[in-house]
Amino acid sequence: MEMSFLQKIRLQYKPLLPPILYTLSAVSLKPISQSKHLDPRIRSLFPHTQAQTAFEIVRSPSSKTAPLRIGVVF
Numbered sequence: 001m002e003m004s005f006l007q008k009i010r011l012q013y014k015p016l017l018p019p020i021l022y023t024l025s026a027v028s029l030k031p032i033s034q035s036k037h038l039d040p041r042i043r044s045l046f047p048h049t050q051a052q053t054a055f056e057i058v059r060s061p062s063s064k065t066a067p068l069r070i071g072v073v074f
Contacts, residue, residue, distance in 0.1 A: 020057055021070070028060035046073075 003011075020027060031053050043050045 018057075020059060026059055026061070028058050029055040030058050032056045049073075 032055065038050055
């Protein structure tokens with residue numbers, strides 16, 4: 001089956017990483033306070049994760065650490 005034009009374009013897409021993520025060994029995750037209450041509609045969409053701690057990505061001195069796995073929800 002031949003790919004459509006849109007499928008070919010999607011295969012060429014390379015998502016851009018923020019510069020802070022170029023060197024994961026120099027990244028730390030800092031917990032941030034959940035001062036804002038989530039909208040109930042959002043809570044219902046993410047029932048298993050909405051109560052988990054949120055983190056901010058910050059630069060830290062390079063150190064030997066275990067590899068980080070990163071998942072992002074926009």
